[in-house]
Amino acid sequence: MGLYQKENAPKGPAGSGALPVVVKIAPLLSEDVILFPAEGVDKTAILEQLTAAVCRKAGQDPAAALAKVHEREAGISTTLDTGLSLPHARLPGIDGILAGLAVLKTPLVDPKQPELSIRAVFLFFSPDKPGAFPLHLQLLRGVASLFQAPLIEKLSAANGPADALALVRKSEG
Amino acid sequence: MDPRTRWRWSAKVKAEPGPGRRVTEVVVLTTAMLSFISFWRASAIVLCDLASTAYYIGGIVEQAVGKSAPWFILAVMMFSYAIRAVYMESCSMFVRGGVYKVVKEAMGGTLAKLSASALMFDYVLTGPISAVAAGQYLAGLLNALFPHFRIGWHLDPGWFSVVFAIAATVYFWWENIKGIHESSDKALKIMQLTTVMAVVMMAWCGLTLWLHPAPLPPFTLNFSPEALGWAPKLGWLKPVGAVGVIMAFGHSLLAMSGEESLAQVYREIEAPKMKNLERTGLVIFLYSMLLTSLTSFFAVMIIPDSVRISRYGDNLLSGLAMSVVGPHWARLLLQTFVVGVGVVILAGASNTSIVGANGVLNRLAEDGILVDWFRGLHKKYGTTHRLINLIVGLQIITILLCRGDVYMLGEAYAFGVIWSFVFKTLAVMVLRFKDRRPREFMVPLNIEAGGVEWPVGLALIFLVLLATASMNLITKKVATVSGTIFTAAFFGLFLYSERDNERRHADAHAVEEKFNLREETDLNRVGGEFKKDRRVLVGVRDPNNLLPLNKALDELDPENTELVAFTARVRSGLGLVEETAAMDADERRLFTRVLEVAEKHGKTVTPMLVVSNDPFYAIVQAAQAVGAAELLVGVSAKLSAEEQLERLAMTWGSLQTDNPPVRLRIIGAAGVEHNADL
Numbered sequence: 076m077g078l079y080q081k082e083n084a085p086k087g088p089a090g091s092g093a094l095p096v097v098v099k100i101a102p103l104l105s106e107d108v109i110l111f112p113a114e115g116v117d118k119t120a121i122l123e124q125l126t127a128a129v130c131r132k133a134g135q136d137p138a139a140a141l142a143k144v145h146e147r148e149a150g151i152s153t154t155l156d157t158g159l160s161l162p163h164a165r166l167p168g169i170d171g172i173l174a175g176l177a178v179l180k181t182p183l184v185d186p187k188q189p190e191l192s193i194r195a196v197f198l199f200f201s202p203d204k205p206g207a208f209p210l211h212l213q214l215l216r217g218v219a220s221l222f223q224a225p226l227i228e229k230l231s232a233a234n235g236p237a238d239a240l241a242l243v244r245k246s247e248g
Numbered sequence: 249m250d251p252r253t254r255w256r257w258s259a260k261v262k263a264e265p266g267p268g269r270r271v272t273e274v275v276v277l278t279t280a281m282l283s284f285i286s287f288w289r290a291s292a293i294v295l296c297d298l299a300s301t302a303y304y305i306g307g308i309v310e311q312a313v314g315k316s317a318p319w320f321i322l323a324v325m326m327f328s329y330a331i332r333a334v335y336m337e338s339c340s341m342f343v344r345g346g347v348y349k350v351v352k353e354a355m356g357g358t359l360a361k362l363s364a365s366a367l368m369f370d371y372v373l374t375g376p377i378s379a380v381a382a383g384q385y386l387a388g389l390l391n392a393l394f395p396h397f398r399i400g401w402h403l404d405p406g407w408f409s410v411v412f413a414i415a416a417t418v419y420f421w422w423e424n425i426k427g428i429h430e431s432s433d434k435a436l437k438i439m440q441l442t443t444v445m446a447v448v449m450m451a452w453c454g455l456t457l458w459l460h461p462a463p464l465p466p467f468t469l470n471f472s473p474e475a476l477g478w479a480p481k482l483g484w485l486k487p488v489g490a491v492g493v494i495m496a497f498g499h500s501l502l503a504m505s506g507e508e509s510l511a512q513v514y515r516e517i518e519a520p521k522m523k524n525l526e527r528t529g530l531v532i533f534l535y536s537m538l539l540t541s542l543t544s545f546f547a548v549m550i551i552p553d554s555v556r557i558s559r560y561g562d563n564l565l566s567g568l569a570m571s572v573v574g575p576h577w578a579r580l581l582l583q584t585f586v587v588g589v590g591v592v593i594l595a596g597a598s599n600t601s602i603v604g605a606n607g608v609l610n611r612l613a614e615d616g617i618l619v620d621w622f623r624g625l626h627k628k629y630g631t632t633h634r635l636i637n638l639i640v641g642l643q644i645i646t647i648l649l650c651r652g653d654v655y656m657l658g659e660a661y662a663f664g665v666i667w668s669f670v671f672k673t674l675a676v677m678v679l680r681f682k683d684r685r686p687r688e689f690m691v692p693l694n695i696e697a698g699g700v701e702w703p704v705g706l707a708l709i710f711l712v713l714l715a716t717a718s719m720n721l722i723t724k725k726v727a728t729v730s731g732t733i734f735t736a737a738f739f740g741l742f743l744y745s746e747r748d749n750e751r752r753h754a755d756a757h758a759v760e761e762k763f764n765l766r767e768e769t770d771l772n773r774v775g776g777e778f779k780k781d782r783r784v785l786v787g788v789r790d791p792n793n794l795l796p797l798n799k800a801l802d803e804l805d806p807e808n809t810e811l812v813a814f815t816a817r818v819r820s821g822l823g824l825v826e827e828t829a830a831m832d833a834d835e836r837r838l839f840t841r842v843l844e845v846a847e848k849h850g851k852t853v854t855p856m857l858v859v860s861n862d863p864f865y866a867i868v869q870a871a872q873a874v875g876a877a878e879l880l881v882g883v884s885a886k887l888s889a890e891e892q893l894e895r896l897a898m899t900w901g902s903l904q905t906d907n908p909p910v911r912l913r914i915i916g917a918a919g920v921e922h923n924a925d926l
Contacts, residue, residue, distance in 0.1 A: 150887070150891050151887055151891050151894075151895050153898070155898060155899070155902045156865075156902070157902050159902070161898055163894070208890070208924070209924050209925065211894075212893055212894065212897040212912075212924045212926060213897075213926065215894055215897040215898045215901065216897040216898070216900050216901035216926050217901060218901065219897075219898045219899070219900070219901030219902040220901035220902065220904060221901075223902075
């Protein structure tokens with residue numbers, strides 16, 4: 076199961092002094108869910124490999140999870156201009172965040188937005204429970220914020236999952 | 249564009265260099281920012297017009313009807329409370345609820361143009377009568393002071409007042425070209441000064457009457473031949489008992505000129521608008537009632553009959569100052585003070601007339617009644633300078649034609665006042681049957697019978713106005729002739745302009761604001777211009793669906809929060825796009841509607857337009873640049889609220905690496921809201 080840290084729960088309107096939930100990204104990852112896909116694979120194949128790795132670790136059904144990812148991917152793009160693709164889905168039957176990272180040595184053209192290149196894919200599942208949606212959004216913001224172009228550049232040059240994980244940990248501080 | 253709009257800023261921002269950035273270029277267009285004023289300021293603006301009549305009304309009415317003038321001035325001032333109610337009801341229905349708008353909604357464009365033309369006559373004369381009266385007072389004072397300084401001069405009051413009036417009008421022309429803020433500030437200061445003068449004057453007059461009691465003015469009417477006009481030729485009028493009363497009432501009616509300014513300032517009044525309009529109405533009623541009525545009574549009771557009209561007919565309050573008890577030097581000092589304040593308030597009234605006329609003509613121009621050329625904005629100040637030039641030009645011509653004769657101006661003046669009231673009241677009455685929407689305020693005395701609510705109060709007000717206006721047509725020759733010619737000329741101009749506009753714009757056009765454009769180079773610098781503690785950014789797109797904006801305005805505390813109304817012009821491609829800093833028709837319509845909604849709430853909004861190839865990036869970048877604590881958008885037609893929140897959260901994170909809190913809010917139909925704190 077993934078971890079998140081609730082540093083300060085929101086107590087009032089934004090800007091009134093309340094701080095949002097802050098999600099730590101690095102603790103969500105481990106070497107077995109960090110992949111370096113072979114050159115030439117497309118986004119669909121990367122999603123399959125990542126889903127399989129994440130579900131294997133968490134003991135979840137990869138087919139159901141992958142279906143949820145595809146369902147979300149059919150909607151508005153999850154690729155950002157930093158080079159990060161951020162596929163995600165809300166999954167019933169889980170209690171915490173499940174996440175995995177794929178690092179591409181060679182940029183991949185985003186199938187939905189050909190003008191954008193994908194250099195890293197961060198896939199995550201959050202619990203499909205009403206109270207978990209704020210965490211889901213926090214994670215989206217947190218991952219998008221952490222995986223800026225300089226970090227992705229370094230990840231592309233990493234020697235393997237352990238090196239990549241160390242870079243993420245170092246970047247998050 | 250309204251003279252109150254201020255050019256705030258614009259920005260042109262290039263995205264950070266780098267391959268594949270979604271935001272390639274952002275252009276924030278210059279925005280028009282409405283500023284709203286307190287009811288005290290609003291009262292001051294109206295009173296600069298309404299209360300200034302105290303300086304000349306007594307002399308004009310007494311010359312027409314004799315010593316009973318104060319009673320009729322009192323009656324008119326009391327009646328002004330009913331007129332205030334008519335204006336409040338119309339304002340509750342239309343934020344821009346001047347005569348033209350209300351009459352058009354009720355009875356169509358032709359009568360609306362006619363009533364607006366009559367109103368323009370009122371405004372064009374308000375300036376000159378005020379400025380000329382100020383000149384008369386000043387000439388009277390200088391002539392009284394010269395001997396004390398052993399100066400052998402004697403100023404001709406007529407020509408001196410002409411020169412002074414032109415100078416004052418030109419001064420306020422320039423103030424209006426620059427914008428209204430200076431003017432509303434000045435109006436407030438003028439009224440503060442006038443209040444001091446009024447208190448001193450009332451106390452001194454009270455002391456005088458205590459020491460030398462005098463009878464109240466008689467009720468007896470004593471019309472001058474001029475004041476009868478064509479009436480003596482109409483023998484059938486004589487036996488009608490009420491005719492004299494109506495005639496005298498009609499001669500006193502200009503005492504409440506300035507009520508239309510109430511409709512003009514309503515647009516500017518801050519929230520809560522209707523409550524503040526009520527307060528404004530009450531303040532101006534009490535103030536003008538006390539000042540105008542009491543000074544008229546005191547003048548008749550204190551100034552000796554032998555000199556009241558012969559020497560002080562055109563500067564009655566000077567006469568009052570010189571007739572109270574006390575040593576000569578003290579009375580001369582009082583006269584100096586009275587004249588000083590009078591010059592200031594009367595000049596202020598001249599300013600109010602320019603502001604009011606400009607407001608009316610703006611509404612007409614927006615409605616396509618004036619050719620678009622008139623709405624052109626001043627390059628530096630962003631004001632509708634051509635309209636201001638037209639008004640001031642007409643006022644200067646009027647000043648020259650009258651050659652300093654206040655009585656003649658007063659005679660003509662009432663024409664516009666009364667006929668605009670007649671049309672307005674009739675229109676509000678017609679709207680009771682035509683538009684049955686609930687009103688925030690209704691003129692009282694409504695009787696329900698046969699399933700219909702009959703506006704008895706409105707009908708009574710209308711009958712009084714109609715009878716007075718009809719009688720004025722007979723008795724006020726100058727007003728009838730000059731008013732008819734002027735109204736016909738303006739009506740012709742409106743008619744021609746409207747047809748010309750229809751020919752040029754075959755599709756007709758909705759009411760649209762004019763926006764000036766100015767470019768900056770740094771969006772962050774733009775963000776730095778917001779000075780309040782909190783900022784809220786609200787996305788606007790569809791002028792017919794501004795739910796998020798309405799919600800944000802409902803919640804907005806203008807004391808500590810600034811609201812930015814944002815829209816994105818979406819362009820495809822990633823290359824640098826050299827967009828022109830000009831809004832297209834859809835954007836103009838959108839921002840016009842945004843400003844209307846802001847006016848309705850009486851709260852300030854800063855509209856912003858960004859050109860981008862991704863609306864999510866554009867709105868998030870703008871929100872971060874202004875340091876928004878909240879971001880409100882409407883529900884998308886293509887995406888679910890959850891997808892919108894997800895995309896906003898992702899984009900927010902990708903553009904910002906630090907962690908200031910923000911609340912994202914998706915506002916759906918019927919106020920259903922999805923939100924998240926990030």
